Structure formats: C-alpha cells, structure tokens
Amino acid sequence: MGLSRREFIKRTAALTAASYAGLSLPISNEDYSAHASDADSWHKGTCRLCGSGCRLELEVKNGKAVALRGIPQSRTNMGYLCMKGMLFYKLMGNNHPERLKKPLYRARKDQPFREISWDRALDIASKEFAKTVKKYGNNSVAYYGSGQAFTEETYIFQKVMRGGLKTNNVEGNPRLCMASAVGGYVTSFGADEPIGSYSNFERASCFFIIGSNTAEAHPVLFRRIMRRKMDNKDTVKVINADPRVSPTSRIADLHLQFAPGTDLALLNAMAYVILEDKLYNEDFLKNYADFRMGKKKKKVSLQKYMAFIKDYTPEKVARICGGNITADKIRKAALWFAKSEGTMSLWTMGINQRSRGVWANNLIHNLHILTGQLCRPGADSFSLTGQPNACGGVREGGGLCHILPAHRLVKKNKLRHQVERLWGIPEGRIPPKPGYHTMAMFEAVNEGKIKAIWINCTSPAQSLPNCDKYRKGMRREDVFIVVSDIFPTKTTELANLILPTAFIFEKTGVYGCTERRSQLTVKAVNAPGEAKPEVWMVREWALRLSKELNDPVIKKCVEPFMGKEPDYELPKAIWEEYTQKLTKGRDNDLSGATYEVLEKLPDGVQWPAPTKQWALKGGTDIKFVRGLDPLADKYAKNDLPYQFYGPAHPDRKLWIWLRPQKGPAEMPDSKYPFYLSTGRIIDHWHTSSMTGRIIELMRANPYAYVEVNPKDAERLGIKPGDMIEVVSRRGRNILPAKVYVGPCEGMVFVYWHDEDENRMINRVTKDAFDPGSKEPEFKICACRIKRVSGPRPLKPFLVHMKA
Amino acid sequence: MKGQFLRSCILVLAVALVVACPAWASKNTPSSKPASAHPELSAQEKLTPCSQCHKDATPTVYKEWYNSVHGIDNVKCFQCHGTYEDIKASPDEATCASCHNAQYMKRPKNKKCWDCHPAHYFFIHK
Numbered sequence: 001m002g003l004s005r006r007e008f009i010k011r012t013a014a015l016t017a018a019s020y021a022g023l024s025l026p027i028s029n030e031d032y033s034a035h036a037s038d039a040d041s042w043h044k045g046t047c048r049l050c051g052s053g054c055r056l057e058l059e060v061k062n063g064k065a066v067a068l069r070g071i072p073q074s075r076t077n078m079g080y081l082c083m084k085g086m087l088f089y090k091l092m093g094n095n096h097p098e099r100l101k102k103p104l105y106r107a108r109k110d111q112p113f114r115e116i117s118w119d120r121a122l123d124i125a126s127k128e129f130a131k132t133v134k135k136y137g138n139n140s141v142a143y144y145g146s147g148q149a150f151t152e153e154t155y156i157f158q159k160v161m162r163g164g165l166k167t168n169n170v171e172g173n174p175r176l177c178m179a180s181a182v183g184g185y186v187t188s189f190g191a192d193e194p195i196g197s198y199s200n201f202e203r204a205s206c207f208f209i210i211g212s213n214t215a216e217a218h219p220v221l222f223r224r225i226m227r228r229k230m231d232n233k234d235t236v237k238v239i240n241a242d243p244r245v246s247p248t249s250r251i252a253d254l255h256l257q258f259a260p261g262t263d264l265a266l267l268n269a270m271a272y273v274i275l276e277d278k279l280y281n282e283d284f285l286k287n288y289a290d291f292r293m294g295k296k297k298k299k300v301s302l303q304k305y306m307a308f309i310k311d312y313t314p315e316k317v318a319r320i321c322g323g324n325i326t327a328d329k330i331r332k333a334a335l336w337f338a339k340s341e342g343t344m345s346l347w348t349m350g351i352n353q354r355s356r357g358v359w360a361n362n363l364i365h366n367l368h369i370l371t372g373q374l375c376r377p378g379a380d381s382f383s384l385t386g387q388p389n390a391c392g393g394v395r396e397g398g399g400l401c402h403i404l405p406a407h408r409l410v411k412k413n414k415l416r417h418q419v420e421r422l423w424g425i426p427e428g429r430i431p432p433k434p435g436y437h438t439m440a441m442f443e444a445v446n447e448g449k450i451k452a453i454w455i456n457c458t459s460p461a462q463s464l465p466n467c468d469k470y471r472k473g474m475r476r477e478d479v480f481i482v483v484s485d486i487f488p489t490k491t492t493e494l495a496n497l498i499l500p501t502a503f504i505f506e507k508t509g510v511y512g513c514t515e516r517r518s519q520l521t522v523k524a525v526n527a528p529g530e531a532k533p534e535v536w537m538v539r540e541w542a543l544r545l546s547k548e549l550n551d552p553v554i555k556k557c558v559e560p561f562m563g564k565e566p567d568y569e570l571p572k573a574i575w576e577e578y579t580q581k582l583t584k585g586r587d588n589d590l591s592g593a594t595y596e597v598l599e600k601l602p603d604g605v606q607w608p609a610p611t612k613q614w615a616l617k618g619g620t621d622i623k624f625v626r627g628l629d630p631l632a633d634k635y636a637k638n639d640l641p642y643q644f645y646g647p648a649h650p651d652r653k654l655w656i657w658l659r660p661q662k663g664p665a666e667m668p669d670s671k672y673p674f675y676l677s678t679g680r681i682i683d684h685w686h687t688s689s690m691t692g693r694i695i696e697l698m699r700a701n702p703y704a705y706v707e708v709n710p711k712d713a714e715r716l717g718i719k720p721g722d723m724i725e726v727v728s729r730r731g732r733n734i735l736p737a738k739v740y741v742g743p744c745e746g747m748v749f750v751y752w753h754d755e756d757e758n759r760m761i762n763r764v765t766k767d768a769f770d771p772g773s774k775e776p777e778f779k780i781c782a783c784r785i786k787r788v789s790g791p792r793p794l795k796p797f798l799v800h801m802k803a
Numbered sequence: 804m805k806g807q808f809l810r811s812c813i814l815v816l817a818v819a820l821v822v823a824c825p826a827w828a829s830k831n832t833p834s835s836k837p838a839s840a841h842p843e844l845s846a847q848e849k850l851t852p853c854s855q856c857h858k859d860a861t862p863t864v865y866k867e868w869y870n871s872v873h874g875i876d877n878v879k880c881f882q883c884h885g886t887y888e889d890i891k892a893s894p895d896e897a898t899c900a901s902c903h904n905a906q907y908m909k910r911p912k913n914k915k916c917w918d919c920h921p922a923h924y925f926f927i928h929k
Contacts, residue, residue, distance in 0.1 A: 067897075068901065069902075069904050070904060072904055072905035079902060079905055080902045082877075083879060086902075215876070215877055216877065223876045695886060695888075696881045696885075698850075699852070700879060702850040
C-alpha cells in the first residue's frame with residue numbers, strides 16, 4: 001500500500017517540524033530573474049552577507065533592483081555567489097514592503113511608536129544625548145555599531161563620540177566574533193589581520209580547518225578550497241578539527257572530533273609532535289621567532305618551551321580530547337601540517353568564541369611559526385571573518401572601545417594625541433581610558449550607568465549571549481535607545497527612536513573583507529521612503545549636539561563634511577579623511593586606495609597600499625615579504641626576506657606563546673550534563689531579520705532546531721521532529737530535534753538565527769568572556785535536554801512593526 | 804512498501820519530478836514550466852526544503868546533486884530551479900550566469916549550459 005503525496009510530504013516534513021496549517025508568509029516572490037541583455041544597467045558592489053567580500057553586480061531596471069550576479073574578475077569570489085548573495089536584491093529599494101521608511105518615536109517603551117519627521121527625530125536624539133551628558137557625564141552615553149556598517153559610517157560615529165562627546169564608549173558586534181582573532185594576531189605576529197590572502201587557497205597543500213564550518217559560514221571561499229582538494233585529491237590534504245561533523249567535513253581526509261573546550265590541548269599536542277619529530281624549521285625560528293609566557297610577556301628559551309610542551313603527549317591529549325581523537329591521528333595531523341609545501345590554517349568562531357579564544361589563536365599561530373609555514377606560497381595562519389566589514393570598518397576604522405582609527409591604541413598618549421591633531425581638535429579631547437567593551441557596556445545599561453545608547457545595524461537583544469539578562473536593562477525606561485536599521489528586529493522592540501537607514505547599493509561606502517581588501521559599493525538605487533544613509537544622520541545629529549551642549553568641538557568633528565550631498569560626496573570625503581590622514585604611515589596604509597582607484601578595479605585594494613600606483617595593482621597580497629610588501633622594504637632593518645614590522649612587537653619577532661590547556665567557563669555536570677554549542681546555517685545571516693524576509697531562504701530553513709547525536713537520542717527516547725527542551729542555568733528553549741551524527745556524543749548544537757522566543761538560543765548561552773579579548777564564549781556552555789512532546793505545529797517567526 | 808510508495812509519488816508528482824533533470828528536459832520539453840508544474844502544496848508544506856522530499860522522490864537526481872560540486876558546496880535546488888511560485892524544471896540560463904557569467908558569455912550560442920555540463924553532475928564535460 002503506497003502513501004498519498006500529502007501523507008508523504010507530511011511525513012518528510014516531520015523530520016524537522018510538525019505540520020502547521022494556514023500559514024502565510026508576509027513576503028511575495030515576484031519573479032525578478034532577468035537576462036543581461038534586458039538590463040538598464042549593472043552596478044559593481046560587495047556582498048552584504050558574510051566576511052568573504054564576494055564582488056557582484058546589481059542589475060537595475062527602471063530604477064528597481066532586479067538581480068545579482070558574481071564578477072568573474074574578482075579575486076575574492078571569481079564570479080561565484082552563494083544563495084544569500086544571489087538573492088539579497090529582494091531587500092532593496094521598494095522590493096520589500098516591510099522596510100523601515102519613516103523615523104519612529106515613543107517617549108516610553110510601553111507606548112506604541114508614531115511616525116515623526118527627520119527634523120524632529122534628530123532633535124530628539126541630540127536633546128536626549130545632550131541631556132544625558134549634562135546630567136550623568138560623558139561616559140553615560142554609548143555607540144554600539146556593526147561589522148556590517150561601511151567604514152565611513154563607523155569612522156564618523158566614533159569620531160563624533162570620541163572627539164565630540166569625549167567618550168570611548170564605542171563598540172560593535174565584531175567584539176562578539178573577531179576580538180580574539182585580533183588579540184591573537186597582535187600578540188603572536190605584532191600586527192592585526194592575516195599575513196596572506198585568499199590567493200593561498202590555490203597554492204596550499206594542506207588545509208587545517210579548526211572551529212570553522214566554512215562550507216556554511218563562508219560557502220564561496222569553501223568552493224575554492226573544495227576545488228583545490230578535488231583537483232589534487234592525492235597531494236592536497238584537508239584536516240578538519242571540530243567537535244561537530246559539519247558539511248565542511250565532507251572534503252576532509254582527517255576529521256579530529258574533540259570534546260568541546262579541549263582545543264588548546266590538541267594544538268599543544270600537535271606542537272609536541274613537531275618538536276619531538278624535529279619537524280620544526282630551525283632557520284625560521286632562529287631568524288624570526290621568540291618564546292613568551294605570562295601576562296608580563298616574559299621572554300623564555302626554546303628549552304623552556306620544550307619543557308612546557310612535554311606535558312602534552314599525544315597519548316595524554318587523546319584522553320583529554322575524547323571524541324574520536326587518538327594519538328595516531330594527532331601525529332598524522334602534525335606531520336601533514338609540518339611537511340606540506342604550504343599549510344593554510346583556517347578558523348572562525350569555534351576558536352574565537354571561547355573564554356580562552358586569544359590563547360587558542362596563539363596556539364594555531366605557534367604551529368605556523370614553529371614550522372615556518374608563513375609568508376611563502378600556500379602557507380598562512382588565516383582567520384576567517386564573519387562580517388563584511390568587521391576588519392575594514394571596526395578593526396581598522398576605530399570601532400572598538402580600546403582602538404582608534406588605523407590600529408592605534410587609545411591608551412597610547414602619543415597615538416591618541418596624533419589623532420587629535422589630525423582631527424584638528426584640542427589635545428586631551430579623547431579620554432585616555434578605553435570605554436566599556438561590549439559585555440561591560442550592556443552590563444552598564446543594566447546597572448543604569450549608560451543612559452543613552454545608539455545601536456546601529458545590529459540586534460544585540462538577540463545576538464548577545466544570555467540575552468534575557470541584557471534585555472532587562474534595555475527595557476529600562478531611564479535608558480534612551482536609538483536604533484538605526486532597515487527592518488524591525490528584537491532590538492527595535494526595545495527602542496525609543498527608530499531611524500530607517502539606507503541599505504547597501506542605496507548608499508555609497510567601503511567594506512574591508514577578511515584578506516585586508518577594501519572594496520567600494522556605489523549607490524545604484526534609491527532607498528525606500530525616507531530612509532537615509534547613516535553618515536548623513538551622524539553629521540546632522542552632531543551639528544545639533546554641538547548647539548545643545550554649546551560645544552564647538554563637536555561641530556569641528558563634522559566640519560570637513562559640511563555641505564556634501566550624502567549619497568556619494570559625503571562618504572567620499574569621510575573616506576578621504578580616514579585614508580589620507582589617519583591611515584597614512586600606519587601598517588594599514590590605504591592612502592593609495594582612493595574612491596577613483598577603487599572604482600577602477602573589479603574588486604578592490606589590499607593594504608598596505610601607500611601609493612595609487614601600488615593600489616592600482618591591487619595592493620599587497622602577502623604582508624611582511626620584501627619585494628611583495630612595500631612597507632617590508634621601507635622598514636627593512638636587515639637583509640632577511642621577511643620583515644615583521646608590526647606595531648605591537650618592537651623586537652620585530654614572531655612570538656611563540658606558552659599557553660596551557662584551559663577548559664570552558666562552564667563544564668557539564670550532573671544537573672546540566674550536555675555541552676551546548678551554537679552556530680550559523682548557510683541560508684541565514686545572523687538574526688535573520690534580512691534573510692528571513694527572502695522567501696527562498698526562509699523556506700530552506702524556517703526554524704532553528706537542536707541537533708542531537710543519535711546515541712544520546714536513543715538513550716533519551718528522542719525521535720526526529722520531537723520537541724526538545726534545552727535548559728541552562730540562564731534560560732530555556734523548546735525546539736524540534738534533528739537526530740544527526742553531527743555533534744559528538746554528549747553535545748547538542750543549535751543554529752542561532754531564529755527570532756522566535758522559544759527558539760532564540762542566546763536566551764540559553766552563557767555570557768562568560770575571554771579576559772583578554774572580552775569576546776564571549778558562545779560556543780560552549782552546559783545544558784540539559786528533555787523530550788517534551790512529539791512533533792508540534794510550528795511557524796516561522798519574524799519581528800514585525802505593530803500597526 | 805517503499806517501492807510502491809515511490810512509484811506512487813512519481814506518478815503523482817509526474818511532470819515536475821521527472822523533468823527536474825534539465826538534461827532530459829532540454830530535449831523533450833520547453834525550456835521552462837509554469838509554476839503550476841509542481842503539485843500544489845500548502846503554505847506549511849512549502850516550508851520543506853526541496854531536497855527533503857526529493858531525496859526519496861527522485862533519489863537518482865538527489866544522489867547526482869549530492870555528490871556533485873554543487874552538492875558539496877551546498878548550492879541548493881532553489882538557486883537554479885526557483886521556489887514554488889516561480890519554479891522552473893529547466894532553469895533559465897540567466898540563473899546560471901549568477902555564478903558562471905564568464906562561461907555563460909562565451910558559451911556556444913546554439914547550446915544550453917547543460918548540453919555540455921550534465922545537470923546535477925556538472926563536473927563531467929560531455
């Protein structure tokens with residue numbers, strides 16, 4: 001007896017969720033597919049939805065965005081796009097009815113929003129911030145930005161906050177994803193951001209992918225790795241180290257599935273094998289490396305390092321790591337790593353979002369320094385960035401509380417005063433003390449120490465770990481919240497003032513992707529309704545603030561940008577100031593990368609690019625190599641081919657760190673016996689306020705679910721589609737189960753994009769953070785799981801504006 | 804029972820499920836089918852990823868895709884074929900150009916992409 005079609009579909013649907021009748025999505029699917037020959041025009045730009053920096057062209061017909069296609073000449077994506085990159089034109093202009101189009105205001109958060117004019121909105125924003133500064137001091141206000149904002153936007157926000165409002169309370173969501181990578185690069189190599197480039201994908205003979213589901217988080221870069229592997233099946237090795245088997249594991253020759261939080265031991269054990277089997281590069285160590293330990297960065301000898309590493313025998317570490325780890329696998333991985341012609345390590349949040357994320361970064365770099373797997377073709381220690389402009393805008397543009405533009409530390413008097421001089425503001429205007437880092441910032445909101453905050457282009461109400469704790473503070477009536485964004489989110493729900501912003505291709509600006517590459521997107525379509533570029537908002541807000549606080553220095557901060565039209569001239573003027581004044585002479589020198597140069601290239605420019613001539617060639621592919629990096633030649637101190645001139649290591653050495661194994665802040669116990677880990681899914685971006693509104697993407701993954709190892713599922717009587725309660729000491733979710741040989745036994749995994757209160761996993765995660773980078777440990781906490789029922793009706797959820 | 808069930812599915816899903824192989828479709832059917840080619844589904848059923856049903860309903864196509872470069876790199880059904888309202892059993896070639904524009908521009912004009920790159924395998928050049 002066969003099943004009917006309907007029964008069949010219902011049965012298959014129950015694999016992830018129960019049937020829900022009568023659902024209608026608030027999104028249409030008008031067929032925009034178009035032929036090149038029909039196009040009115042094509043406009044070059046950068047993808048908005050991950051850190052890869054894929055270049056693409058937007059097709060515009062009759063003023064309407066109708067299609068996207070990759071640019072084959074681009075050195076990032078070579079023409080390829082993922083599903084998000086193909087489809088996000090559906091959010092542009094008037095293509096989506098739910099775009100925020102008018103400023104919205106409410107004096108109290110228990111009141112409904114009402115539409116107001118821009119004049120009124122900017123008056124309110126400036127009066128509230130001025131009132132707060134007068135009453136509670138400069139540190140009672142804050143800016144919380146985004147790795148998705150253009151560099152020009154982050155730069156002008158932080159300039160007005162620091163130079164105008166005299167506070168370093170400038171933060172952004174890259175603190176939640178990349179801060180440990182920054183800490184790792186600065187402490188190991190003396191300079192932030194990767195040494196090499198994506199070009200190493202085609203030159204590497206061994207890929208060591210740890211803590212990264214590249215296939216889903218960076219699908220177009222994964223394509224390049226996959227292609228390299230498939231074209232060289234026997235000679236190129238792929239090692240995938242992760243507590244969870246993921247789509248990335250499909251191309252792996254060796255999968256190291258370790259228990260969550262044992263990564264530091266695993267990396268030290270690989271170093272043990274490299275030392276024991278004499279696989280290290282003696283010349284490289286002699287010429288370029290030093291050994292360091294402790295908070296005081298004490299210099300130690302190779303012998304001391306060897307004595308330290310003796311504690312990490314592969315046999316012992318295999319027992320610590322659990323999972324499928326054996327001593328033989330560790331030895332094999334170390335051998336492949338050390339002996340290959342070029343080894344490229346790749347990692348992202350699995351390493352960074354740890355309470356010892358900086359240490360984990362250091363230990364990956366250690367392997368590269370020990371073996372000399374750096375600076376030569378295919379050899380690189382390469383952190384993959386999550387957001388399109390976390391590197392360019394926030395790490396380089398001064399978007400974190402402790403850094404000023406162009407990798408200058410706030411606490412360094414000389415560098416701080418340099419910035420003040422370049423801005424033409426009085427010395428001493430920028431406070432010498434860094435502001436609140438992200439977790440401290442939202443703790444300060446909880447405690448009522450921050451009374452006014454502007455949140456731009458991000459949704460901390462959903463993306464902060466242990467978010468219920470911080471939503472309480474954001475609900476306070478004595479905390480004034482401005483949110484600028486393109487759609488309603490969990491954070492606009494907590495705002496007093498919502499400012500509708502222009503989306504990418506509706507404004508002009510630069511994104512700097514993972515490989516030090518800055519790429520320009522020029523406005524191609526009009527923003528819907530009254531949505532405006534942020535750079536215009538900040539300029540107008542600063543002028544009003546200057547009047548309210550009777551402080552001409554605030555006006556001085558935006559004076560160079562007065563009278564510029566906001567769609568192109570204004571961001572161009574901001575970029576010129578940033579690159580020509582602030583980056584000139586710094587390690588991320590972008591003074592050759594003017595708008596004119598960026599517009600000429602299919603992709604963009606990799607810094608350092610100190611001259612237009614160099615920038616027009618694309619900039620610097622590999623840093624620190626004489627003949628390839630103009631600054632390596634300029635700052636050369638000897639005849640060696642590599643010159644590690646990074647600003648943080650005056651000794652010009654790479655530092656190998658002695659870092660012991662350290663587990664997560666919260667380990668499973670009898671009450672909460674499972675590890676909980678979280679991550680990204682290919683179809684969605686962050687909190688899904690954008691991708692959830694693209695019908696193809698929403699349908700591909702309409703709900704978050706909890707992945708349970710089949711052995712655990714059997715033991716707990718869990719079947720696919722059953723509703724599972726996931727509980728931690730902080731919060732609770734109820735999600736459908738996916739029984740899957742993904743997470744290792746004793747671990748569950750949940751995607752974090754879902755906005756539904758029952759499936760919003762950051763209500764459950766822990767807000768412990770790395771003491772160095774202050775990046776939270778999203779990747780590990782303890783939880784318990786329980787089957788609460790069979791499959792139940794579910795529906796996708798998005799935050800909508802209440803009428 | 805499984806065999807009966809699959810036969811039943813294939814019969815019911817008829818055209819859409821068979822012509823989901825564009826190589827076949829290019830020779831036997833017009834280049835695209837209207838949205839109605841896919842059997843009608845409820846709004847809830849449309850929230851099911853294509854591969855979830857097609858894994859059983861068109862197992863050969865599924866396996867070909869899963870083991871292809873598209874499958875390994877997670878290029879999903881809807882990226883070429885669209886979703887329910889605009890589904891095309893045989894994709895519009897402009898869709899291929901989203902990722903393969905250089906190849907699309909220099910392709911022989913008398914051929915479809917899949918005449919040389921068999922649908923769902925892709926990496927084999929005919």
